[in-house]
Amino acid sequence: WKLKMILLPLLLRQRSSLLLRQQREQLTKKFNFSSFCWTGPRSLNEILKKELLVGKTSNEISNIWKQYHDEKESILGMVYNGRDGQIIARRGEESPFMIHPTFRSSNFKETNNTSADESGGDGYFMLVSQYQKEPQPNFMLAYLEDYKTDPSRASPLLTCTIFNDLSGISEDKNESDLDLSLIRVENLNKGISDKEAMKVITNMLTLYHDDSSYQTTAYVFNHRPKDFDLDDYISQQNQHWKTKK
Numbered sequence: 001w002k003l004k005m006i007l008l009p010l011l012l013r014q015r016s017s018l019l020l021r022q023q024r025e026q027l028t029k030k031f032n033f034s035s036f037c038w039t040g041p042r043s044l045n046e047i048l049k050k051e052l053l054v055g056k057t058s059n060e061i062s063n064i065w066k067q068y069h070d071e072k073e074s075i076l077g078m079v080y081n082g083r084d085g086q087i088i089a090r091r092g093e094e095s096p097f098m099i100h101p102t103f104r105s106s107n108f109k110e111t112n113n114t115s116a117d118e119s120g121g122d123g124y125f126m127l128v129s130q131y132q133k134e135p136q137p138n139f140m141l142a143y144l145e146d147y148k149t150d151p152s153r154a155s156p157l158l159t160c161t162i163f164n165d166l167s168g169i170s171e172d173k174n175e176s177d178l179d180l181s182l183i184r185v186e187n188l189n190k191g192i193s194d195k196e197a198m199k200v201i202t203n204m205l206t207l208y209h210d211d212s213s214y215q216t217t218a219y220v221f222n223h224r225p226k227d228f229d230l231d232d233y234i235s236q237q238n239q240h241w242k243t244k245k
Contacts, residue, residue: 040186042135044163047184053166058178061166065182076198078183080205082167085137085181088208089162092131092139095214095222098207099144100127100200101234102192103241124234127157129204137162139204143191159186160201203240 041047048068053061062079069077080088103124126144131137138161146154166180183205187197207213221228 040159040161040184044136044165044182047163050165058180061178061180061182069184074187074194076185076187076194076201078185078201080162080181080183080209082164082179082181084209085162085164085167085183088181088205089133089137089164091208091214091218092137093133095208095218096131097222098129098204098218099221100129100141100204101125101237101241102127102196102200103238104196124238127200137164139201141200141204155189157187157189157191158197158201159188160184160204161186199241203237 044050048064053064056064065077065079069075101124127141128144128147129139129141131139138159140156141158141160142154142156161184163182163184166178166182168179183201185197185201187194192200207218217228217233
């Protein structure tokens, strides 16, 4: 994988603003998933034969995609508007890194790889995501603690692949475009449940899709890290997490 340079504000426990600034200035690293061999589908055709979709409506294709993944263990299917999928991919390339606090109640048994803190009575651990353009637009997520220990050996916990093959494809000459982005989420590690995985990915995609969220979070994190307010971000994400079922 192509190495990318970025300054990451990697701090979970300390709350001192001075210490935050110091760590942000010091932690310049090359991050990649060099030890990870991509095992997922490299094209949409490996999942659904595109010739079988000819003549299908957007709703029919969405239902086929969701039903197909409902039958798979630890593999989740989502459908976005095609324009939205294109926006997420473009912004992922522009701002490839982001951190994601994942919250659990204080009585939840934590895995050995978590780095929990207390926030409003809830513990959380932090994931870091990296966008890659090939073989398909995708995000890979790993434990932040693993990144901090050895970036080159951090193994992905989740992958999120965006297939934009059907965005802007016409159903027929007299119909509107299909305009679909088919999204596949793979939970590669039993450290989190499929329900948690879906919440993490949904929240991550929102950060890249929603204009306001992107400009105030992922964009700032990648391009103006000194302005990234980690405490405020964690607090906001905690509220979002509680409102999602």
